Amino acid sequence: MNASKLFVAGMALSMSATAFAAGAHDGGHGHGATSGEPGKASEASRTVTVEMYDNYYEPEEISVKPGETVRFVVENKGNLVHEFSVGTPDMHEAHQEEMMMMVEHGVIQGGKLNHDMMNMDMGNGHSMKHDDPNSVLLEPGQSKEVVWKFSDKGNIEFACNVPGHYQAGMYGEVNFE
């Protein structure tokens, strides 16, 4: 059957470097926007705590200045695995396919992450580690930081790309002051 094909596809799809790759072919909205770049904690102007519930964020919008570096402390207060990912709607859509694969491979199992599967070598140095600097994937009760330097004005959202969560409304707006 297609088992071999699936694995080839799995190996070809990198889970890393998504933010930049997807950002490069963004532009569907004509802003030419990028979501920004990883920031240095020492340059962060402030800390914003974002709580993740099943399936929504608190707060659901934040305001930033162009060029501002923000330190996000992200806490999963729900019972399901959730993601906090900064990007444009197109980037989120592209990332959702990878997240779907993580569910299909049993990496994301409702309220648990299978860490062995995440670290599994998929060949060519790829894995499903989910280690992009623009996002964190958290089990219930976990807390992690994302330090992000917002570049210019654009259509930027923070979103959970666990399959179905974004579509159900687990996203928040980033407004530029």
Next chain:
Amino acid sequence: MKPRFLTGLLSLLMPAMVLAGEYDLTVDRVKIDTGDFVKEGIGYNGASPGPVMRFKEGETVKINVTNNLDEMTSIHWHGLILPFNQDGVPGISFPGIKPGETFTYEFPIQQAGTYWFHSHSGFQEPDGAYGAIVIEPEGREPFRYDREFVVQLTDKHPHSGDRIMRNLKMMPDYYNREQQTVGEFFSDASKNGLMNTVRDRMAWGDMRMMKADVEDLQGFTGLINGKGPDQNWTGLFEPGERIRLRFINSSAMTYFDIRIPGLDMTVVQADGNNVQPVNVDEFRIGVAETYDVIVHPKDEQAYTIFAESMGRSGYARATLAPEEGMEAAVPQLRDPARLTMADMSGMPGMDHGSMAGMDHGGMDMGSSEDMSGMDHSSMEGMDHSNMDSMDHSNMEGMDHGSMTMGKEDKSDPFYAKGSGLMPKAANGGKFLSYADLKAQDPLYEDREPTREIELRLTGNMERYTWSINGVKYEDADPIRLKYGERVRFKFVNETMMTHPMHLHGMWSILDVGAGQWNPIKHTVSVNPGTTVYMETEVDAPGQWAFHCHLSYHAAAGMFRKVIVEGGPDSTQAKTDAIAEDGGEV
């Protein structure tokens, strides 16, 4: 159970703070115009469907129902958790509502979501006596949307319910237009060989079934919110908005396959209970079920909501559009579904010996085979050479059963393997399965059931009798449950029809193999040739109805009374008070 207790406590301590709403409903003779035909029917507040009843979780509702008919009536609040004497089933909850009488229902609203209400008397429900219920939660919804619409479906037939039942009893294939013809016999014979075709037909004859019996009631017009396909109910939106659609199937007999070409749908609720969101291209809604989906139309264009009946004998159609009058293309009906031998596999007494020569080629096994049943020996030709760098030692925890091998290759475990009813999305994409439904926030803790009760769903199509464990309602003893137990029901469908089983008063925890995340429903669909398990926390004293929600199956006897014995003293059921004279259910 805890939240319910708290609500009760709060209402004791702070009676002044409890919300209370009073509502009036009249039960009336109405005219129903489907665009194809006009008929007399029954409705609420002068129309069919009746109004959308909007309640708030935590509120105590008082509903005055005035019967303007010249016959008994009743209203059942489908899916609501309430005291049994408010459940509205004549002969089980109360005697019914006499002509000219006003009956006042009063009960606390202790849940949120999309539900519906309908008459539980005679065939008033198929005749038009139904409406929608929308309950706003106390806290926020765990999803976001800008606007919402109820999308309530029914299968409106030109004949009255009484007449349909008489005709079905006289001639069970009266409304079956898809029967195979002599011409088809010869074309099958030339394709499959004469002996195979004869054997196939003889096997179906032995089972007293007609091969095309996916739907035993055809000739209906599908309605959405009371509008036929040409009347085209339309919901307006602004491009970029997220829209919550509350689908309710209020049909007498018809399952619908629903899609909105051009839009992905995210299922967020089933039978009023939030589920972990699932992105789908299409879903099947059983009779009496509800599904809430969120769609996100970004373009300035119209979209067709297309609901084909499971047997493809009819459809309902509506439109989402930025402006009144805009329309999108209406798809063609797909080819009629045909049952296969796999759908008969649950039937006892089938002589499998005579089936040796059966042509399995027509059984559609190839494309629907899933991983668990896969013959690994056929994988010898696989090229493993690309996989050298993989470290297999880490793979032990991998669940091959849940792997999707390309979307269209996945078969739905809730259908018999090779079933002619196996749903497929029109665009080749994702079709919702019960296996995808996981509770968003489980209501009950998972625990071992205290006992199992087997319910064989049985029937004889030739005499149009439908029953449970071979016994129809009027000859059956009630099912007795004990307050506080957790019962595991095992449904074994020995018929070739799909049965949407509805237990009143208590939740049906559908076993999808997800343990504590198993979803809770009020209606559980059991496909032909399959066994489905559900568990019930017996937490509601009194007596309740438990039946197939296909109107004519329930009336023919696929129905039981459930008695819950024991319970807290204050709510001890006073079931003796229920008169038997209103006993029509």
